[in-house]
Amino acid sequence: MTYSSTVSMNRKRFARRNQNTTNFSSTSNVLGPVSNTISLIILACLLGLLYLTQVTKTNAFSYKINTLQKQQTELKSQNSDLEVASARLQSLDRVKNSEVAKNLVSVAPVSTIQN
């Protein structure tokens, strides 16, 4: 039942016999309170759903970020390991004790040529 038909019925109740009356009937479709409530609830649900979808989607990125961060950490760690290994291989002690260094001949100091 709509709000307009309710008004019409009420008007008919006060009309007497042979009395000309004008039948008011609204041509526009206006939603009643229940329909409005339901519409609002549906709208709220849709908005909620939209929110949840977006939150879930955003949170899904968290795992991607987490995975990428782990990769970054791992790569940094590998880089650091390589840096340490490289530095050790080039250390003076290692160079001094290398086969090449052992085969070098030490030279006596020579005087500098002066003008």
Add this chain to the structure above:
Amino acid sequence: MNPSEKEINPKLRIQTWFAFLVFIMSIFVVRLFYVQIIKHDYYQKAALSDQLKQYELPAERGTIVAHSSGVLVPLVLNESLFTVYADPKFIVDVAQTSTKVSDILGGKPEDLRKLMEKDTRYSILAKKVSKEQKQKLEGLKLKGIGFRETVQRTYPQGQLASQLLGFVNDEGIGKYGIEQALNETLTGKPGKLKAITDAQGVPLASNQDNILVSPKNGSQLALTIDLGMQQQLEDILKQGLEAASSKSGGAVIIDPYSGAIKAMANYPTYNPSDFSKVTDLSVFSNAIVSSPMEIGSTMKPLTLAAALDQGVVNKDTTYFDPSVWVIGDSKVVNVEEDGGAATRSMKDILQLSLNTGATWLVMQMGGGEINEKARIAWHNYLVDHYQYGKETGIEQGYEAAGSVPSPTDGYGLNIKYANTGFGQGITATPLQLGLAISSVINGGVYYRPYLIEKYTEPNGLNKDTKPVVVRNNVVKKEVSDTIREYMIETYTKNFRAYNSQSSNVPRPEFNIGGKTGTAQEANPDGGYYTNIFNGTYVGFVGGDRPQYVISIRVNDPKIPGYAGAKAAAPIFLKLTNMLIDSYGVTPKMH
């Protein structure tokens, strides 16, 4: 159609259902009101305790690099290592597990077995385990064995420059050397992550209240040290000390025109990676900056410079040296063989290393005798000109200031001050000695010493260290020239004596100057040991102007002869040759 159904008013039915729905909804509303409004704080706390996680994001400690053949190479880096622990509750077969672990980590299985049988849930089996070892252990899938990652300092150059660098203890705090002096700069500032996480602890991006403060890593330090020079200094020092039968000593090489330290070493030394295994804690100290000593006759060029600078003597002054001065109840005598009574020049005071000559110089500061005027004038030079008795400010932990006696307070001040003229009764570190001599031979500028050439912040910003002048006009330029000339002559005259045990060739094309020092070791109970002497040598090498100043200390050498000449000077000769041959000392042109 059932007549009973006919009687039910549809409107009533709707109203009933509506009322029922409202009732149900009201229950929800009431419950939600209770949970969300009345018990809000309680449930919020409960939820956050599960979901909200706070992490401290550790800052990476700054690395340390140094020069090597013109490029900067790492001296101290960070490395991820692992602590291996056991949870005895979960170990199924202790014997088998301990054997397998010892196969990879080394050590005795029995020792590991004892650790695995401890009545605890966390028993450390090994520290500083490498990534490769950890991966091997992981591959065995042993139950009850766990790993904890720790970032440790690693030293690719081994024990090179260890006392200069210091180490980082298990709490992550720098101890000794640069690590202690610049602990804050190296440590950086940890960051913070406060976030809502899922059950696995992964931070959820959707929470607007997540807080992330990135850590500020420590600065990288570039040293003034040249690694090649440092290595050679350590080798030469060790050989020199062994040749002199000395158990310990140190040396430093300084750029006299900036205060930059080019190399600094002590012996014995230690491996900073294994600092926890060191039993003699004295090896941690960088004695060059932390252990003051009586510097002996290496003080004499400074005494002469002060007298010349005050104008109480000049270059051509001569005097009659009686070879003994009686001051109060004490006598000042010479220890050198050629220090008899005679007329002496200023040059002789250095060349013959005359204690009586140095005492006479202090006497001239007081108008011919050691009195309050002389003491105050000499004290002024020691403290305000040569900066003795003050920390130099070098980036090293536990720097010592040394001591200079008060010129006005105390007993026996005159003999005390007579002694300071030749380096006794006053203490200074080899670094202070080297810097004071640098200021006297470089024209009269005292530079603050520094080891850090450049600070590089994590964002790449560089901050270069500029030489800092502590004092100008330490001595006048002409005094500086005179002292330089006298030190060259002293070195040249004594070269054969210094070189008697080795075969260094003379290098006449360079200007090399220096002065020996031999001082009795002070007895902590008063007086001096009669059988313990320390040798020192301070000198320079360069062309028309000095390029490097070298200060050497040899503790208690056990060879015949004076410690300065027989133990410290030979090390100086080798170091000057090393610098000439490998580090581009420019020959003199005039």
